[in-house]
Amino acid sequence: MSIPIGVSGKTALEVAREAAKIAGRLAKERFEGEKGIRFKSPGDVVTEVDTQAEALIFGLIREEFPNHTLVGEESAYDVRADEGYAWIVDPIDGTRNYSVGLPIYSTVVGLALDGEVLVGVNYDPERDDLFEAERGSGAYLNGKRIHVSKKPVLKDCIIGFDLPYSDVGAQYELDMLAQAVWPNMGTVRAIGSSALGISYAAAGKTDIYFQHRLSPWDMVAGILLVEEAGGIITDRNGNRATLYSDGIIASNSRLHEEFLRLTEGHDWRLPTT
Ligand code: IPD
Ligand code: CA
Numbered sequence: 417m418s419i420p421i422g423v424s425g426k427t428a429l430e431v432a433r434e435a436a437k438i439a440g441r442l443a444k445e446r447f448e449g450e451k452g453i454r455f456k457s458p459g460d461v462v463t464e465v466d467t468q469a470e471a472l473i474f475g476l477i478r479e480e481f482p483n484h485t486l487v488g489e490e491s492a493y494d495v496r497a498d499e500g501y502a503w504i505v506d507p508i509d510g511t512r513n514y515s516v517g518l519p520i521y522s523t524v525v526g527l528a529l530d531g532e533v534l535v536g537v538n539y540d541p542e543r544d545d546l547f548e549a550e551r552g553s554g555a556y557l558n559g560k561r562i563h564v565s566k567k568p569v570l571k572d573c574i575i576g577f578d579l580p581y582s583d584v585g586a587q588y589e590l591d592m593l594a595q596a597v598w599p600n601m602g603t604v605r606a607i608g609s610s611a612l613g614i615s616y617a618a619a620g621k622t623d624i625y626f627q628h629r630l631s632p633w634d635m636v637a638g639i640l641l642v643e644e645a646g647g648i649i650t651d652r653n654g655n656r657a658t659l660y661s662d663g664i665i666a667s668n669s670r671l672h673e674e675f676l677r678l679t680e681g682h683d684w685r686l687p688t689t
């Protein structure tokens with residue numbers, strides 16, 4: 417699968433990296449000040465910074481790849497991300513954290529061809545952490561190769577997860593965690609940024625990450641990071657994750673099997689739409 421080169425000769429990875437860093441730095445600059453917060457729905461907030469950051473990223477990509485599709489949470493959420501070359505952007509992932517001054521959020525920029533993710537970048541401006549991957553070339557954090565956890569059993573593990581906003585799925589997730597997984601695991605962390613949560617699993621900082629109901633921009637970088645870090649990322653039923661999977665599990669293959677076995681027959685595995 418060929419990874420395209422931009423008008424000025426920059427690679428897609430260079431463009432994604434530059435765009436994520438510029439937008440992430442804007443978010444960090446505005447972190448302490450007035451952010452212009454409003455609620456999209458109960459529990460789901462957006463700030464003026466989200467919208468500005470997305471416009472900035474789109475501008476940079478458009479200059480280099482004028483014919484590619486742009487998909488973004490704030491201004492192009494209804495555009496298909498799995499047809500042709502599509503850039504998929506989450507200007508701030510973890511806006512709920514960001515809006516109240518919790519410094520756990522990031523900027524996601526990815527490129528897919530017909531739904532197959534080719535390039536994925538996730539930039540955390542607070543820690544200056546740059547997670548990036550190009551299909552076939554490994555996954556990196558700040559230039560150092562990363563790998564998923566090697567732990568074989570959940571008993572020793574840190575499980576990362578997040579909850580969907582204003583959705584009955586959140587209850588299913590918590591029930592499943594408490595009843596099926598809790599007695600068999602180490603401990604848990606709710607992160608508040610699914611993009612960072614998946615990236616942490618790719619880097620083996622946590623051992624497994626799951627969440628029900630995510631969008632292409634939450635997952636685009638994470639799908640590639642986990643696969644390039646030697647892990648597997650699937651939907652709730654164990655099928656390889658796509659940009660439209662209704663929930664994901666990311667880990668190494670042994671933990672994955674155990675997690676799927678423990679949660680089999682549980683409500684979290686049933687579609688809730
Ligand atoms: C959200 C975050 C959160 C997850 C939500 C997402 P946003 O993205 O990733 O951790 O639980 O499902 O929508 O709205 O902050 O970009
Ligand atoms: Ca998001």
Ligand code: CA
Nearest residue numbers: 489506508509
């Ligand atoms: Ca967002």
